[in-house]
Structures are given as structure tokens and as C-alpha cells.
Amino acid sequence: MVDFMSVFVWTVFILSLIGNILALSLMPHYKEANKYNAYIKLLFSQFVMDLIFAITTFVCRINVIAVSGYLSYFLHFFKDDGLSYEFYDACVCFYIITVYANLSFTTTNVVSRYLCVTNIIDFTHKHFVIGILLTIMFPIGWTTVYFFAFDRTIPRNFVYLENLKANDIDPEFNINSFGVGVEFFRLTSMVLILGYVVYISINCLIIFIAYRKLSIYLKEMTGHLSTETRKMNNEFMRIFIIQGIAPLFCSGIPLFIYILSIFTDAAWKKDGGTYVLISVGMTPFINSFLFLIILSKNRALFKRRLRRIGIDIDSRVVTLTT
Structure with missing residues (x-):
């Protein structure tokens, strides 16, 4: 039987790799006076971050299971490998760091663009380092x-044991399926989860x-x-406004629904956290393809590359040339 979720995760991962590698390949075309200015370095740093994020969300793919008042985090590919608690915990935390940092890079880029265009500051390499x-x-x-x-007092195969009590046979979990867990209704847990929404x-x-202020400035400076x-x-x-909205649709709204499902004991609560994290993993390929498609300079560069291998593209037709 086809595991459609795995197919989706693989597809997003491959698209993220392709999109961000292609985006980084364009960096030499953004030199000014044969060197990169600080803003361009920061702009393309996001694609490096997106690559790290895409690889992390794939290799450290996490399943979040809500059961008996606990949230249990499992590394999808390594849950049966008997990894030490500390290493497992560190992998989960590194995953979470990349989730937060990925969104931060988008915000930093937008604010930096505003500061550069409006000349509020002379954006230097010092500002690049501070921004990072x-x-x-x-x-x-x-x-x-x-x-x-994470609560070290609960058994690491907690989900398997709870499934046994409920006579719920889940082939995904066995006695050796280890994870880390946290009690959902503890104050710390609520602060962490709601903190991400905030x-x-x-x-x-x-x-x-930043978008609004930059829009007003550009209208005033049109002439x-x-x-x-x-x-x-x-x-x-256009890129920035879509990047600003994308996190709401990819993670904010799904996470809010997931939290409601836990409080209301809805059916989606058990596996909903897994779907939220998979949805969050879409942002690297969204960011890169927005950059590749929306900027006319990038489209022109790729048309030129395709012509070199005999593929001619215009607005209406694709032809192969010899």
C-alpha cells in the first residue's frame, strides 16, 4: 500500500533541495562591482538556512502523538534504534531550532530590505553579522x-504502552519505539506551544x-x-507579502486547530501534531520558488541557461532547438 504521507514528504524534500540549490546558483549574478554587498549576503543566507531546514525536517522527521494528556515526540526514521535519551532530546530540539530560525530569516530579510531601500542605515557587513x-x-x-x-519520568515507549491499555493496535509503534514526552497541560508546555503561535x-x-512602510516609501519615491x-x-x-502570509497557513492555523483539538478531545488530536510539522516543512521550497519565479531577473537567467542546452522558452511555447 502506498504511504501517501511519505510520498508527500519526499516530494517536498526534493523540491526544497532543487529550489534552494538553484536559488544559490544565482548568487554570482547579484554581485555589484565584482563583490557582494551585505544585503545580498543576508538574502542568500536564507537559502542556506532553508537547505539546512529541509534536510533537518527530512532526516529528523518528527511524529507528534497526543495520548493520555501527553505529547510524545518520535524521530520517524530512528524511533526503533535505541538512541540515548540525551541524543534523542538534542535531535528534537535541533529540529525545533530550525523551525524558529527559518521564520526569523524571512523577517530579517524583509526588515533589511526596508532599511536598505529607504537608506535608514548604511547596511554594512557588520549589520549582516548582527542580523544573522x-x-x-x-x-x-x-x-x-x-x-x-521533556519529562524523563515517563517510559520512553509510553505511546506503545498506552495503546496496549486501550487495545489500540498501531503498527507504527512497538515495544522498542522510543521517544521523548511532555505533559501537555503543564504550564511549561502551554507556554512553549502557545509561544510558537505568538x-x-x-x-x-x-x-x-515593514511591507507597509516600504510600500508607502516607494510610492513617494516613484518619480x-x-x-x-x-x-x-x-x-x-510580492515575495515578502507571500512569505509573511505563508507561515500562517503552513503552521500558524494548523497549530491553532491542533491545540483546539487537544482541548476538545477531537479525533485529529492524536496525529495532528505530525501533520502540523509536515506542513511547516513546506516553507523552504515555497521561499526558494517564490524567489526563482517572481523576480524577472531570475526568470531571464534561467531562460538563458535553457537556451544553452537547446531549450527555447517564451511566454507561449517551449521549443527544442538543435
Whole structure:
């Protein structure tokens, strides 16, 4: 029988790799005076982060199971391998760090674009380093709480034991299926879970404010910008607004529904956390393909590459040339 969820995860992973590698391959075309400015370095750092995120969400793919008032986290590919508690905990926490940092990079890029275009600051390599540090410091600090929040007193095969009590035979779990768990209704757990909702909301709000301010500025400066500059700024604006909305649809709304399902004891509560994390894993390929498709400069570069191998593309037809 075809495991459609695994097919979906593989597809997203492959698209994420392709999209971000292609995006990074365009970096040499964004040099100015034969060197990269600080903003371009920051812009393309997001695709490096997206690659790390895509690989992490695939290799450390997590199943989240809600049962008997606990949330149990299982590494999909390694749950039966007898990994030590500390290593298992560290893998789960590293996964969570990449989830937070991935969203932070989008926000940092939008704010940096606003600061560069409006000339509020002279964006230098010092600002590039500060931007990277600020982007990753909070996710690392916040996830440290996760590391110590997991309850070591519950059996690591807790889900299997609870399934036995309920006479619920789940082929995904056996006596050796180890994970880490946390009691859902503890204050720490609620702060961590609801904290992510707040984190998404704050980042989306920052993106919206920066987008709004940049939009007003560009309208005021329309007569002072070249046609090409206006075009590129408008294309970046479209990318940023979609990137601001995407986290809400990919993680914020599914997570909110999942939390409600736990409080209301709805059927989706047992496996809903797994679906939320799989949905979050879509952001790397969304970010890269937005960059590749929306910017006309990138489309022109890829048309040129395709012509070199005998494929000619225009707006209406694809032809093979010899």
C-alpha cells in the first residue's frame, strides 16, 4: 500500500533541495562591482538556512502523538534504534531550532530590505553579522527550554504502552519505539506551544509593518527611481507579502486547530501534531520558488541557461532547438 504521507514528504524534500540549490546558483549574478554587498549576503543566507531546514525536517522527521494528556515526540526514521535519551532530546530540539530560525530569516530579510531601500542605515557587513546573530539567538535560547521540559519520568515507549491499555493496535509503534514526552497541560508546555503561535504572529506583524512602510516609501519615491529599480522593488514586495502570509497557513492555523483539538478531545488530536510539522516543512521550497519565479531577473537567467542546452522558452511555447 502506498504511504501517501511519505510520498508527500519526499516530494517536498526534493523540491526544497532543487529550489534552494538553484536559488544559490544565482548568487554570482547579484554581485555589484565584482563583490557582494551585505544585503545580498543576508538574502542568500536564507537559502542556506532553508537547505539546512529541509534536510533537518527530512532526516529528523518528527511524529507528534497526543495520548493520555501527553505529547510524545518520535524521530520517524530512528524511533526503533535505541538512541540515548540525551541524543534523542538534542535531535528534537535541533529540529525545533530550525523551525524558529527559518521564520526569523524571512523577517530579517524583509526588515533589511526596508532599511536598505529607504537608506535608514548604511547596511554594512557588520549589520549582516548582527542580523544573522539576532536571527539565530532567540531560537537557540527559546529551544533550551524545550530541552529541559521533556519529562524523563515517563517510559520512553509510553505511546506503545498506552495503546496496549486501550487495545489500540498501531503498527507504527512497538515495544522498542522510543521517544521523548511532555505533559501537555503543564504550564511549561502551554507556554512553549502557545509561544510558537505568538512568535508566528509577531513575525508576521513585523513583516506587515515593514511591507507597509516600504510600500508607502516607494510610492513617494516613484518619480526618483528608474523603471528597472521600481520593477525589482515591486517584485520583492510580492515575495515578502507571500512569505509573511505563508507561515500562517503552513503552521500558524494548523497549530491553532491542533491545540483546539487537544482541548476538545477531537479525533485529529492524536496525529495532528505530525501533520502540523509536515506542513511547516513546506516553507523552504515555497521561499526558494517564490524567489526563482517572481523576480524577472531570475526568470531571464534561467531562460538563458535553457537556451544553452537547446531549450527555447517564451511566454507561449517551449521549443527544442538543435
